[in-house]
Amino acid sequence: MTGGFRYDGYPASGGVELIVHAGPVDAERRILFVPPLFEELNRLRRTMMLTMRRLAARGIAGFLIDLPGQNESPLDLGAVTIEGWRESVTLAARNINATHVASIRAGANIDDTPGLPAWRLAPLSGAKQMNLLLRAQVAADKQNGLSRTREDYRAMARGEAVILGGKTFSPAFFSQLSEAEPLAREDIVTGEGDFGPPLWLRTEPGESADMAEKMATALDQWSRQTMP
Amino acid sequence: MSDRDDLDARLRKLLADVLGIEDGQVAAFDRDTELFGAIPEFDSMSIAGLLTEMEDRFDIEIDDDEVDGEIFETYGNFYDFADQKVDG
Numbered sequence: 387m388t389g390g391f392r393y394d395g396y397p398a399s400g401g402v403e404l405i406v407h408a409g410p411v412d413a414e415r416r417i418l419f420v421p422p423l424f425e426e427l428n429r430l431r432r433t434m435m436l437t438m439r440r441l442a443a444r445g446i447a448g449f450l451i452d453l454p455g456q457n458e459s460p461l462d463l464g465a466v467t468i469e470g471w472r473e474s475v476t477l478a479a480r481n482i483n484a485t486h487v488a489s490i491r492a493g494a495n496i497d498d499t500p501g502l503p504a505w506r507l508a509p510l511s512g513a514k515q516m517n518l519l520l521r522a523q524v525a526a527d528k529q530n531g532l533s534r535t536r537e538d539y540r541a542m543a544r545g546e547a548v549i550l551g552g553k554t555f556s557p558a559f560f561s562q563l564s565e566a567e568p569l570a571r572e573d574i575v576t577g578e579g580d581f582g583p584p585l586w587l588r589t590e591p592g593e594s595a596d597m598a599e600k601m602a603t604a605l606d607q608w609s610r611q612t613m614p
Numbered sequence: 615m616s617d618r619d620d621l622d623a624r625l626r627k628l629l630a631d632v633l634g635i636e637d638g639q640v641a642a643f644d645r646d647t648e649l650f651g652a653i654p655e656f657d658s659m660s661i662a663g664l665l666t667e668m669e670d671r672f673d674i675e676i677d678d679d680e681v682d683g684e685i686f687e688t689y690g691n692f693y694d695f696a697d698q699k700v701d702g
Binding site for chain 2 (some may be wrong): 588
């Protein structure tokens with residue numbers, strides 16, 4: 387046990403992936419966190435862990451998964467599909483007997499596990515996530531004297547794999563992510579109010595105890611109101 | 615608050631949020647304040663987040679060919695760019 391966190395594996399689509407958890411083993415409320423994607427994961431991971439620690443102090447169990455092809459995953463991004471990600475979330479939820487799902491940013495595109503209420507922090511559509519990835523690549527290209535546009539990449543991605551931010555996107559995954567949207571469902575809500583400055587936009591990874599406290603409070607309240 | 619003041623306030627908040635600069639520092643920006651390259655927090659990696667967040671908050675679309683080095687050079691240039699996009 388490291389700082390109150392336990393590290394395990396869960397059976398994701400494509401193989402075992404990392405799951406970090408905190409809180410009582412027999413907790414009545416068990417929240418599965420669906421993380422943000424790509425660079426935003428790096429920027430928010432510490433704050434998510436802080437949030438889980440605060441939830442644990444309130445007797446709520448929190449579980450943070452690696453999606454295949456993200457973070458410590460042994461899988462290449464090239465092997466990933468949006469459906470595979472969605473499936474991994476459902477597999478994780480079953481594996482840990484989740485009672486609730488909390489997604490961050492583009493995690494919202496895959497958080498609609500059947501039967502579990504979900505809470506979203508600053509949901510980001512797949513199209514907007516792609517815009518961020520494409521723009522970052524276009525800016526990096528410019529630094530290297532290459533003049534490319536997002537449209538150039540979109541055209542290329544129709545026929546071949548493209549590399550964005552050092553990661554390989556298959557044509558299928560490129561188009562799936564571009565079209566992914568957070569599902570609208572009665573039991574899926576977006577966190578309202580002020581959670582502090584949007585750390586996911588910063589280029590430097592940081593952490594915010596303030597954001598963690600606000601998220602833990604919101605999740606505590608919401609999960610209590612939505613117990614099955 | 616006039617539309618102009620409103621746009622100005624929202625742009626300053628956008629910069630503070632995306633770049634992680636102090637509110638006090640952003641409040642002190644004037645038209646000639648240099649941005650890209652002059653502020654350590656504002657580098658080429660910041661541009662993706664800045665443009666995408668700008669589109670979201672102001673309900674506009676920014677094409678790649680509208681983005682040149684000049685629009686981020688000074689706060690005045692940045693403001694003028696936003697002003698023209700939000701009106702047009």
